Structure formats: C-alpha cells, structure tokens
Amino acid sequence: xxxxxxxxxxxxxxADNAGFSSAARILGISTSAVSKRITQLExxxxxxxxxxxxxxxxxxxAGERYYQYAALxxxxxxxxxxxxxxxxGEPKGLLKIHLPMTIGQMYIAPLIPEFLARHPxxxxxLVLGDNPTNLVEQGYDLAIRAGDMxxxxxxxxxxxxxxxxxxxxxxxxxxxxxxxxKPAQLAKINCIIYSYSSNADVWQxxxxxxxxxxxxxxxxxxxxxxxxxxxxxxxxxGAGRLPKIIVKSAIEHGELVxxxxxxxxxxxxxxxVYPERNYLPEKxxxxxxxxxxxxxxx
Numbered sequence: 508x509x510x511x512x513x514x515x516x517x518x519x520x521x522a523d524n525a526g527f528s529s530a531a532r533i534l535g536i537s538t539s540a541v542s543k544r545i546t547q548l549e550x551x552x553x554x555x556x557x558x559x560x561x562x563x564x565x566x567x568x569a570g571e572r573y574y575q576y577a578a579l580x581x582x583x584x585x586x587x588x589x590x591x592x593x594x595x596g597e598p599k600g601l602l603k604i605h606l607p608m609t610i611g612q613m614y615i616a617p618l619i620p621e622f623l624a625r626h627p628x629x630x631x632x633l634v635l636g637d638n639p640t641n642l643v644e645q646g647y648d649l650a651i652r653a654g655d656m657x658x659x660x661x662x663x664x665x666x667x668x669x670x671x672x673x674x675x676x677x678x679x680x681x682x683x684x685x686x687x688x689k690p691a692q693l694a695k696i697n698c699i700i701y702s703y704s705s706n707a708d709v710w711q712x713x714x715x716x717x718x719x720x721x722x723x724x725x726x727x728x729x730x731x732x733x734x735x736x737x738x739x740x741x742x743x744x745g746a747g748r749l750p751k752i753i754v755k756s757a758i759e760h761g762e763l764v765x766x767x768x769x770x771x772x773x774x775x776x777x778x779x780v781y782p783e784r785n786y787l788p789e790k791x792x793x794x795x796x797x798x799x800x801x802x803x804x805x
Contacts, residue, residue: 514548514551515577515581515584516534517541517544517545517548518545518573519574519581520533520534520646521545522557522577523645523646524644525563525564525565526564527541527542527545533646545557552573554567554573555569555570556570557570597628598626598629598789598790598792599626599790600788600790601629601630601631601632602629602630602631602648602790602791602794603631603632603647603648603649604632604634604647604648604794605635605647605649605650606633606634606636606650606651607635607651608637608733608734609637609753610651610752610753610777611633611635611651612734613752613753614752614802615651615798616633616635618797618798618801619631619633621801622794622797629793629794637703637731637732638703642782643782648781648782648791649779649781649794650779650780651666651777651798652777652780653669653750653777653778654775654776661781661783662780662781662782663778663780664778664779664780665777666777666799668774668775668776668777669751669752669775669777670772670774671748671751671772671773671774671775672748672749672750672751672754672758672765672766673690673748673765673766673767674746674749674754674757674758674763674765675743675745675746675747676741676742676763677761677762677763677764678743679743679744679745680764680766683696689767690722690767690770691720691722693710693722693746694723694725696745697727697744697745698710698726698746698747699726699730699739699745699746699747700724700728700729700730701729701730701731701736701748702729702730709722710748710772711772711773712767712770712772713770713771713772714769715769720770726745727744728745734753736749737749737753737754737757737763740763741757741762741763746766748772779795
C-alpha cells in the first residue's frame with residue numbers, strides 16, 4: 508500500500524505532462540527512474556495505466572479512473588506540506604513561476620536576484636512566454652498575467668492597471684500626419700497587430716466627452732511579442748497599440764510618438780494568479796509580497 512501511495516506524485520506528473528521525460532524534468536529525477544516507477548505501480552495495481560507509443564503517451568480507461576483519485580490525493584499531500592510549512596519560519600523549496608515575456612523580462616526578472624538574496628532557502632524555476640498556460644497541469648506555483656481573468660479555480664490578485672497607447676515613429680508621423688488626427692483614420696493606414704490580443708483587429712477609444720469608438724484595423728505584420736511589435740513601430744512600419752509601461756521610455760526620448768492623447772483606451776489589469784489552496788505556501792506568499800512592494804516603490 509505504501510509503495511502504491513509513493514508512486515502517486517510520479518503518476519500524476521506523467522499524466523499531467525503526457526510523457527516520462529517531461530515529468531522527469533519537473534520531478535528532478537531520471538526518465539528511466541520515472542518509467543521504472545510507473546511499471547512498478549502498474550504491477551502493484553494489476554492494470555495498465557498508460558497507452559505507450561513512440562509518439563504519444565495517454566491514459567488508459569483504468570488510468571483515467573485512477574487519475575481522478577490520485578490527483579486529489581497528490582493535491583491533499585501538497586496542501587498538508589503547505590500547512591506545516593507555514594509554521595517553520597523561513598520559506599524554502601522550489602518556486603515555479605510563469606511570466607509574460609515582455610513585462611516579465613523588463614520588470615519582474617530583474618528583481619529575482621534581490622528576492623533570492625533575501626530568501627536563500629528558495630529556488631526559482633522561471634519560464635517566460637506569452638502562450639496560454641495551464642498552471643495546475645504544468646505544475647506552476649504562480650503566474651503573472653495581463654487582462655481579464657476567466658472564471659476558474661485560480662486565485663487572482665490585482666497588481667496594477669495596464670493602460671495602452673497607439674504609437675508611431677517620428678518618421679511615420681511626419682509622412683502621415685494628416686491621417687493621424689482622429690482614431691477613425693487608423694483604418695486607412697498600416698497597423699501592426701498583437702496576435703495574442705482578444706480584440707487584436709478592433710481598437711477601442713473613448714473621447715473626453717464619453718463617446719466610444721471602435722476602429723477595425725489592418726496591417727501587413729502580426730506578431731505575438733510586444734518587444735518585436737515595439738521595434739517594428741520604431742522602425743517606421745506603421746502604428747501599434749502597446750502597453751504604456753513598455754513604450755514610456757521611448758516616448759520620453761522621442762523615439763516614438765504617442766497618438767490621440769485626448770482619447771482613452773480600455774485598460775486591462777496585471778494580475779498575480781495561483782492555484783486555489785487551503786494554505787498558501789509561504790514561498791508563494793513572500794514572493795507576492797516582495798513583487799507588490801518592490802513594484803510600488805519603483
């Protein structure tokens with residue numbers, strides 16, 4: 508019975524990551540050790556848990572049933588560790604974090620060395636990327652996300668608002684000045700599209716009088732990274748909608764021109780999100796507090 512219970516975290520990791528090698532990386536053990544432990548678990552249960560092919564690993568019917576209860580048991584074990592960890596003072600352990608590429612690179616990642624110096628008992632596994640990520644399935648303790656949070660089992664803590672601005676390069680502004688007086692004119696110029704946005708092709712504005720405008724934009728370049736988008740705008744390719752925190756310095760130094768400053772664009776919020784737990788791990792709590800306090804100070 509104890510051998511079976513000890514195999515649960517490995518089984519859940521393999522199921523969540525659909526592979527022995529990816530589970531091994533997360534668990535910090537060899538792929539052969541993972542494979543051996545799963546084989547032992549299947550022998551103990553008397554049932555095959557995974558379909559194995561050269562290209563794909565998937566749960567069998569027995570594996571699906573076992574996973575329903577194994578995942579709950581694994582989650583309960585983690586919560587038990589969290590509960591005890593709250594009483595042990597200095598936070599410790601591996602903290603796995605997912606950050607959006609540009610904001611993470613510019614604002615969060617530079618703070619990591621200072622955080623680790625304050626908390627030497629913590630190790631950080633930091634992943635930067637703008638692709639949608641399932642925190643629970645991929646084993647993340649925390650993520651920073653921009654935009655509205657869909658209903659889910661995640662807890663969201665609002666960090667700060669993210670305001671957007673439409674920018675062009677000085678050369679583009681000089682060449683198209685007469686076409687850049689009102690937001691509606693964006694429909695007639697080349698616009699660079701951030702492809703991960705939920706309203707990528709429709710840019711919204713509100714006038715000082717409270718009137719709302721929606722502009723359908725088009726362009727010859729779509730990109731899923733804000734730095735690449737900013738660089739294309741700076742090079743004079745067209746107009747781009749970007750978070751102010753990413754282009755603030757470029758605007759101040761005259762490298763970009765902000766348009767339509769008499770209009771407001773709908774803002775999104777920056778959130779810290781993490782899986783719902785009865786006990787928030789101390790390592791997550793101290794990182795959250797550190798990020799909030801440090802960003803506010805700076």
